[in-house]
Amino acid sequence: MTIHWDSFVQVFIAAFVSAVLVVGFYSLGLRLLVRAGRAPVVAPAEFTDAITVISEKEARRAEKAAAKAAKRSPLTDGQKRLALVTAYVCFAVCAAAVLGGLLLILFNH
Structure with missing residues (x-):
């Protein structure tokens, strides 16, 4: 069994470059x-107790902050x-x- 190291290096470089891009x-x-x-705001999801989930109040506050930031945009x-x-x-x-x-x-x- 032989290993084609040049092919291995080509695949590694292609995978690395494509992942970075x-x-x-x-x-x-x-x-x-x-x-x-157009900031993406994700609604909170229900998970187990091991993961901290934001409340609806915190989600509304985040949406309000995103809308306020969009209004202040200098563009x-x-x-x-x-x-x-x-x-x-x-x-x-x-x-x-x-x-x-x-x-x-x-x-x-």
């Missing part, structure tokens, strides 16, 4: 989404729209990278 574009997309005034409407479109493009790049990886796995054997 997906995480980078996703975080940039979230940042631009917040700058556009113009055009800049907000550009940030929103760019955020969606970043999310599309993430989806394309994941889909491309899946297609390589499924059809390139």
Whole structure:
């Protein structure tokens, strides 16, 4: 049994670069989404006692703070729209990278 080390290194580099790109574009997309005034607010979920869950009052307070921050944004409407479109493009790049990886796995054997 022989190990093709050059192939191993190629797969490692491809996986590392794609992971960095997906995480980078996703975080940039979230940042631009917040700058556009569309901060994602997640409703609290019910878990076991081992996980601390925020109350409904705290969730309302977080939504109110997000709305207040969106009103104070120094960006113009055009800049907000550009940030929103760019955020969606970043999310599309993430989806394309994941889909491309899946297609390589499924059809390139």
